[in-house]
Amino acid sequence: MAEDHAVKFFGVTGSPFVCRVKIALELKGVEYKFFEEDLKNKSELLLKYNPVHKKVPVLVHNEKPIAESLVILEYIDETWKSGYPILPAEPYDRALARFWSKFIDDKVIPSVWKAAWTLGDQKEREKGIEESYEALQILENELKDKKFFGGDKFGFVDIAAVFVAFWVPIVQEVVGLKLLSGEKFPKLDNWIQEFTNLPVVKESLPPKEPLVAFFKARLQSLAAAK
Amino acid sequence: MAEDHAVKFFGVTGSPFVCRVKIALELKGVEYKFFEEDLKNKSELLLKYNPVHKKVPVLVHNEKPIAESLVILEYIDETWKSGYPILPAEPYDRALARFWSKFIDDKVIPSVWKAAWTLGDQKEREKGIEESYEALQILENELKDKKFFGGDKFGFVDIAAVFVAFWVPIVQEVVGLKLLSGEKFPKLDNWIQEFTNLPVVKESLPPKEPLVAFFKARLQSLAAAK
Structure with missing residues (x-):
């Protein structure tokens, strides 16, 4: 076209x-x-x-x-309507997709960020960790026995949750936290495998090493400023 | 039905x-x-x-x-597709409507709230006032010469902005701030008149007096806690 x-x-x-x-x-x-x-x-x-x-x-x-x-x-x-549908077709399913994506933006990302980057403030950090567990647990529960957040096929919420699939594992390793693990969140762990193995996702993820280096530099600059 | x-x-x-x-x-x-x-x-x-x-x-x-x-x-x-359309029909107009509604939720409401309810923290309050002006100015500019945010007909963004039309004038009066005025924001002021005079809006707004009383009580309890 x-x-x-x-x-x-x-x-x-x-x-x-x-x-x-x-x-x-x-x-x-x-x-x-x-x-x-x-x-x-x-x-x-x-x-x-x-x-x-x-x-x-x-x-x-x-x-x-x-x-x-x-x-x-x-x-x-x-x-681009004729391609793969990102949002589901039914109004109620669409509402749920929008609700969960907003939940990821409003609750999951800020709490993980608070846990990861509040080096100088132990209280904020602990609050961030607690809020991260809570938010991730809610996502874990929402997965139920579905393969993806949207069901058998991945879609809007899965794409919105790419932060959980790829960024959280990297950030927690760099800053030395364990927010997300297979023992604590087995369904999310399984979802991460399924989602990041989709060819379109695998090809769209950024290379890992520069991201690790970027977050390490951020950690050092925060530690220096403490 | x-x-x-x-x-x-x-x-x-x-x-x-x-x-x-x-x-x-x-x-x-x-x-x-x-x-x-x-x-x-x-x-x-x-x-x-x-x-x-x-x-x-x-x-x-x-x-x-x-x-x-x-x-x-x-x-x-x-x-309820057959009724009055809340969102516009074209994808680009729909995207703009979603963008501005999110702007209201992410920028306008938090900044006005920060200006209004941070009695004990003068610095936060001033920051809130400044951010409110900025956010309201952006909304003012977005109105351009349109009657409503959506153009000639009101819709999604106007409804999302009901906070600006009805709540901001009440809150600023109660807490003694002047965030929104006809001199500073003539287009928003005109929009408020147009929007709150729509029969469906007028009938849906809450009664003013209990709201004033509610916010006055909130102000007093905050002042007491200071």
């Missing part, structure tokens, strides 16, 4: 929010041009396309920009 | 998030039974229907519960 060539995608390779969009684009077979941003020196284009938040990811389709990863996922699903 | 009688709606009258859902239900002409919750003594039903957040609003349709006000609005729009 000619319109596919009109897709620009601004991001940074190491971001879980950017990775969501990448998975969705790959899944739909949309052709796009990726622009790697330097977040310390943001491009004029990024500031032009996302003046409100000045953040990635941003998808630009026919010169029209869209920001916020979950908003972009919905846009991709509605625009 | 028989299914309409199967709608239960759990909320508290004074909540802007609950008010969003009420406007949407009224707009679509959905029959429902409203359950007023006591947030200090939540009902068994609320805890059953929203075990994750234990918050209102919750919509229960044919015994299936949905939480999170914006998720509920999308569900209502997708389920």
